[in-house]
Amino acid sequence: MRTVITPRPPSRRRLLSALAGLALLPGAAAAAAPGGPPGKPEGKPPARPVVGRPDTDHGCARIDKRLPTLPDWPAVKSEIKRNPADEKRVAKIVAGMTLAEKVGQMTQPEISAITPEEVAQYGIGSVLNGGGSWPGRDKHASPQDWLALADAYWQASVSTRTKIPVIWGIDAVHGHNNVFGATLFPHNIGLGAAHDPCLLRDIGAATAAQIRATGQDWAFAPTLAVVRDDRWGRTYEGYSEDPRITRAYGYEVVRGLQDGGSHRLGDRGVIATAKHFIGDGGTLNGQDQGVDPSSEADMINIHGQGYYGALAAGAQTVMASFNSWTNEDLGITEGKVHGSRKLLTEVLKQKMGFDGVVVSDWNGIGQVAGCTNSNCARAINAGIDVVMVPNDWKAFISTTIAQVEAGEIPMSRIDDAVTRILRVKLRAGLFDARKPSARPGAGSAKALQARALARKAVRESQVLLKNNRKVLPLSPDPRCWWSARAPTACRTRPAAGP
Numbered sequence: 001m002r003t004v005i006t007p008r009p010p011s012r013r014r015l016l017s018a019l020a021g022l023a024l025l026p027g028a029a030a031a032a033a034p035g036g037p038p039g040k041p042e043g044k045p046p047a048r049p050v051v052g053r054p055d056t057d058h059g060c061a062r063i064d065k066r067l068p069t070l071p072d073w074p075a076v077k078s079e080i081k082r083n084p085a086d087e088k089r090v091a092k093i094v095a096g097m098t099l100a101e102k103v104g105q106m107t108q109p110e111i112s113a114i115t116p117e118e119v120a121q122y123g124i125g126s127v128l129n130g131g132g133s134w135p136g137r138d139k140h141a142s143p144q145d146w147l148a149l150a151d152a153y154w155q156a157s158v159s160t161r162t163k164i165p166v167i168w169g170i171d172a173v174h175g176h177n178n179v180f181g182a183t184l185f186p187h188n189i190g191l192g193a194a195h196d197p198c199l200l201r202d203i204g205a206a207t208a209a210q211i212r213a214t215g216q217d218w219a220f221a222p223t224l225a226v227v228r229d230d231r232w233g234r235t236y237e238g239y240s241e242d243p244r245i246t247r248a249y250g251y252e253v254v255r256g257l258q259d260g261g262s263h264r265l266g267d268r269g270v271i272a273t274a275k276h277f278i279g280d281g282g283t284l285n286g287q288d289q290g291v292d293p294s295s296e297a298d299m300i301n302i303h304g305q306g307y308y309g310a311l312a313a314g315a316q317t318v319m320a321s322f323n324s325w326t327n328e329d330l331g332i333t334e335g336k337v338h339g340s341r342k343l344l345t346e347v348l349k350q351k352m353g354f355d356g357v358v359v360s361d362w363n364g365i366g367q368v369a370g371c372t373n374s375n376c377a378r379a380i381n382a383g384i385d386v387v388m389v390p391n392d393w394k395a396f397i398s399t400t401i402a403q404v405e406a407g408e409i410p411m412s413r414i415d416d417a418v419t420r421i422l423r424v425k426l427r428a429g430l431f432d433a434r435k436p437s438a439r440p441g442a443g444s445a446k447a448l449q450a451r452a453l454a455r456k457a458v459r460e461s462q463v464l465l466k467n468n469r470k471v472l473p474l475s476p477d478p479r480c481w482w483s484a485r486a487p488t489a490c491r492t493r494p495a496a497g498p
Helices: 012-020 084-095 099-105 116-122 143-158 188-194 197-214 243-258 296-303 305-312 341-351 377-382 393-405 411-427 451-461
Strands: 126-129 167-170 273-277 317-320 324-327 332-336 357-359
Touching: 084 411, 099 393, 099 411, 116 143, 116 393, 143 197, 188 197, 188 243, 188 451, 197 243, 197 451, 243 296, 243 305, 273 305, 273 341, 296 305, 341 357, 341 377, 357 411, 377 393, 377 411
Parallel strands: 126 167, 273 317, 317 357
Antiparallel strands: 324 332
16 A cells, blocks of 8 residues: 655745745746846846646656746647647638527537437537436436437537537546446545656546546546635645646646647547636635635746646636635735636636637626626626536527627627637547547446556555644544644633633
8 A cells, every 4th residue: 555644734825935936847938037138128028938848757747846936827838739720610610600600609508408409409519417417317327328318419419500519518527427337536635645647647548438438528627726725615626735736737637638639639538627717726714616815926826837737738628717816905806707807818818828618617607796697798708618507598598699799799709719619629529520429439338447547546545644743543522622833632622701
């Protein structure tokens, strides 16, 4: 059994102090010192940092001893490059589409709320199912049941005038956890303790094989939260409080999921989702969907690190986060991330150079000020490309069409969203793919089982804690409490004052 002894986690203050003096990581362009190099005019602004493929160790991303202190959001060099032939093909399709067809591509209903016939009628671009949703509402649905529904949605979509194939997104966050009988892996917090990026690559690849066996195209994973407060109820979804680990893991799990090449996903891959952008692990008091008061420097150097790794590996989608980004003392008033043009467009798409799809979270647009689950021009204008609107999708379509016709949403924003959607579908090979049940790996019972890998992951994620100062075993006496400075003895908790 492999055990990992974990030292006392660094405090937030200690981590930030350490970050302040770090040198730039190889592969990331150094920022010019204030005033520029010798011979340059004084006062020249520093060069924008660039992040690309990480240094490797044993063929996988290395967990670096130190990460750079970035002065600005970096440009991220993706391993999946633009293909001019794809861009030309996408432009031609978009030019021939009606407004209703474009909005249909941007709409993502839940499988329990839409039939294959409705996929064809409304030209729907994607469907989803979250945890606790199965074909026919049967939690014991067989792989053949999943494939039959996937085939029905696919056939409906390619029977439309545009013939654009639908994609099916699914929460597969530690294995294909919606499918009865599929092997599951430890949650992210356990995998983080393993300190093994190669293991994450292998788990990503195994999860992709599981997903392909049941006919889906798109995994809503990995979660890249850097958790700052363990009171957050979703702490277990983050790999680590250490952004070094999250960055290396983000790179490798995307590689495993997407099986990527130079400009397309491999035949064994599925579309990966870097989520939840950004700051979900840094909310005040660990409140879920709460307010992250981080400075911009902290967002860049702590919460952004997992995304630099994932996008460098070629992640094709990014999911917006439920949290807000607000700190009035620092002049930060972005509010809900789903409505933040600064984060979704100016930072993610422009500065970081992300050319894939930004998808909302479950009814996430409804949390933006002035919006509902089916009505949010602000979120689309901010940069949301695919709107996860599980049940109110018909109202969303009609409302969004009306908002475009009224000028509330520019047609250029709609065209940009649809261009991104079609670009990702082309890169995933879906325009040329056969129906889901006829694709490589479909229906494979062997693919659903990865027990040897899961056992390895369990062994590597086991942690041996040091019993410093003999804190354990804890006394069952409810009156006992322990001071962090002197935990060796049971102290009687002081009586409450008058």
